Amino acid sequence: MEPVTMARALNLSLRDALAGDEQVLVFGEDVGTLGGVFRITDGLQKTFGADRVFDTPLAESTIVGIAVGLALRGFRPVPEIQFDGFVYSAFDQIVSHVAKYRNRSGISLPITIRIPFGGHIGAVEHHSESPEAYFTHTAGLKVVAPATPGDAYGLLRSAIADPDPVIFFEPKARYYMKEEINPELEVPIGSARVAREGSGATIIAYGPTVSLALDAAGAAEKENISLEVIDLRSLSPLDMPTILTSLQKTHRAVVVHEAPVFGGFGGEIAARISDDGFDLLEAPVARVGGMDAPYPPSRYEKLYLPDVDRILEAVDIALAYG
Amino acid sequence: MAEQTFRLPDLGEGLTEAQLVTWRVEEGGQVEVNEPLCDVETAKAVVVIPSPWAGTIQKLHARPGESVAVGSALVTIAAQGAPAPVEPLPAESVEATPSTLVGYGPGAGPPAGIRRRARVAPSTPQMGSDVRAAPFVRQLAKERGVDLAALTGSGPGGRITRADVEGAASPVAATSAAAAASTTDGERRISVVGIRKAIARQMVRSVTTIPQFTEFAVFDATKLLAARERQKQSGRSMTPLPYFILALVKAVRAFPLMNSSWDEAHDEIVVKQPINVGIAVNTSQGLLVPVLRGAERLDLMAIADQAARLIEGARAGTLKPVEMSGGTITITNVGASGPVETGTPIISPTECCVGAFGAIKPRPMVIDGKVVARSGAWISISVDHRIVDGALATEFLTALVGELETSRA
Amino acid sequence: MADVVQVVGTDDPVRPLFSEAGELRADARSGLGLDAAALRDLYQKMVLIRRADKEALNLQRQGELGLWGQYLGQEAIHVGAVAALEPTDWIFPSYREFGMAMCRGVDPAEMLTWFRGLSHGPWDPRKYAFAPLAVPVATQVPHAVGFAMGSKLRGDDDVVLGTFGDGATSKGDWHEAMNFAGVFRAPVILLCQNNHWAISVPLAKQTAGSIAERAPGYGFPGIRIDGNDVLGVFAAVRAAAERARRGDGPYLIEAMTYRMGAHTSSDDPTRYRLDSELQAWSAKDPIARYQSWLQGQGLLDEAAAAAIDGEAETMAEQMRTRLRAAVPAPAGEAIFGRVYERPPDPFTEEREEFEASLEGT
Structure with missing residues (x-):
């Protein structure tokens, strides 16, 4: 096809x-x-x-x-x-x-x-x-x-x-x-996808930020940082087993969405990880998102929205926890 | 006359490309501002693109039917005095990148690494998923240079606790935090960090969680000193400590319960197989307890060598965290310096017993009904009453005295 | 009987000015009291705002604007309505009212920074009595009614114009605002610019009844008029405004016109619209009609018309140059600067962190 x-x-x-x-x-x-x-x-x-x-x-x-x-x-x-x-x-x-x-x-x-x-x-x-x-x-x-x-x-x-x-x-x-797509492939609600395998930290993204997360993982690879990228696909219900399995490997999570961080969906992901995967963590769950301001005029949107740099900055901080 | 290249703009909120339908100008021709240049078809509509400048058409960069990416060159015009378009925001790469999926999407942003601050050398995570420790404890272990994988967790389900890490803390890491002191009205407040803090926590935990009692005895050190003298003559000087350790190990083999700990979560006694003897060492950093591992497999000489190395290492601050963790029973030589006869040692929270030896010196003893001067020392043991009752402690102490009084080289 | 249907301010000074078909009657036209200069001024404004509209579309095609929503064909409404109000009467627009804003004195180059993606609110609404654009359809109508209620509460004699398209009348906000206007007898003129299209959905699929005739159901009068006649729009709005100023409450004017362009520069009307319809409406072009009327009256000769066209060209050129030169606000100011009057500490910290992150880029 x-x-x-x-x-x-x-x-x-x-x-x-x-x-x-x-x-x-x-x-x-x-x-x-x-x-x-x-x-x-x-x-x-x-x-x-x-x-x-x-x-x-x-x-x-x-x-x-x-x-x-x-x-x-x-x-x-x-x-x-x-x-x-x-x-x-x-x-x-x-x-x-x-x-x-x-x-x-x-x-x-x-x-x-x-x-x-x-x-x-x-x-x-x-x-x-x-x-x-x-x-x-x-x-x-x-x-x-x-x-x-x-x-x-x-x-x-x-x-x-x-x-x-x-x-x-x-x-x-x-x-x-x-x-290319395969119409025969079932995509059930509630199942996340590991979009890229890695070991240093897990980037959790959905919708528009998945390819951004993949870009970040590509950039990190050049610095010998291995990042796993999870594409949630489903926000509610949330596929916690896929997230926790990844964290057993990486012990660090960075959530990325375009919505403002305060009160955003990343908060729920971070809380769930704290509930179910507290012992796995070696760094706080980081959230990268839009500013806590109304969506800006379009010429400023690239500065407002998360980008590769902001993701990698959060990754750096997570990794600095050792 | 300046040559300027006009690039295909995003014509409709997020479009990535357009197909060139037809040119309305030709190379070498003249064009006015807003005069139609070409027709292009996007995913949304066919639109006419007007010229942004007046001038001579130098080059048409695409052929009809061709797909043009947003941001790619469309036409070059030798413009007549027209100012270059002002691009007010930080300059962006106008070449469309393959990863740019729509409009001037993320791929056209500033290259990675430019805005990023505070590059921190990433560390490779070593933690296996079988190590169970809370993030705080992991952080503490990192600060104190403790390898979690080498610790046996004393918490529920083998979970490594804060106390486990603190008990195994390395002196080097601990001293990295400077103790800040401040003075007010004659009293001096000392900020407690590092080993002092770790000792404080351990001790509080011990006395608040373990019901412990202490028994005392005096032993006759004549044979011990004789054996030591023989050693000395054969060229090997040693302190009494290796004899104490050897005697303790032998007594423990007869009373394995002394080498155990209490599992509070399960109300179980955990009897340990190897006998790992913690040796309390006074250092300039404070009290450290290096661990002599597998003492039950060692003879006197090996014990002497190991103990000497560990004590030296503790004082020099060169021990690895693993060499300061995993003790199963502890020994302290309170009489090593000064006139102290004995004391009431406090049990390490993950053990059952601690023994304290006083100074060996001549003292009056009754032998065969007569008071004679013999070399001897006080010995005391503190034990966990949850595990051991007084009668058993007495039996153990008796056995220990017996071992000490029959010491051989 | 207690439950009588009470129409607020049954007095209707607008209807007598118009024929059944919504055309301004000849006697009303001559009785407007506008002198030659005022009549020429209406023409000049229509020409200028049309030229601005055309230039904005060009600028969008050249990548200078992210989007443009043309008002081509609706100039008579923009110019006539504003001219009929006092400069202190507030106007609440939707998103296609740049012509109205220009008539209120807003600098077109400055206005276009909205479409250029530099600002969400380029002008001070208080200075021009012109509210910010409202993109979510019909949401501005309750604002207009509330503002008018406030004028009444304060005892001021200003009136308010709330304007919207035919599509907006489908939304709950519109109906709710109409109801409030009637209940509170608010001094508001509700001006529908019925341009026959809500993106691709034609009027007949948008509403099965008459928009103007809905007004009596809410307790006040309404009328459908020819929206391509600048004097007709002027007459209707002025009469409705005088009525509201007297305290007789709201009035609904449905001005019939046609969206000659696309919905926006992102739209392709050829997918849903027939050329024949466009041609029929071209014949009713508001500027051409008014120009020929003025010429018939001996109020506009060719030299005067050419001078106005020249003025329009100069304006367009300036608009282009000045838009390109528009200096964007620093990003921190643009994103965070106007969100709070008293910014909470965490908000300020986030702004400072953001601004620090930009250093060195």
């Missing part, structure tokens, strides 16, 4: 999900005729018809709200939120209903909410945010974020097939990353 971009892999995944299950519906702003602002839904309306792939009015709250209703009626809705910064108006529906419906009624809602997230694309305000921690904090949701085209395909299939609601974060900075 030809290498495909992550955008194309997601498109293929939606296509196969729509073909495989008539109950799957894809909808959101501009997903129909236009094929989505990132073309993730390109051509789907043409193939599957405007009943199953449709444009909605501009209203995130109700896009998610009707997903609840459609799911109750037996469909598997796959709504799209156009950009990370626009999910907040749907927050009430997601937190109060999507996440809690089963607990309140015994009825499962197999909804997959797709959200492009993260920065590094030089965009204007509200288009580069990393709101994952709001959702990992919400019980009743599963939260995933692929980092590669192959995982994007497989994880989206798993998310749509899952009986519970899944928040599916797509790293838009990686939409045009290419690789």
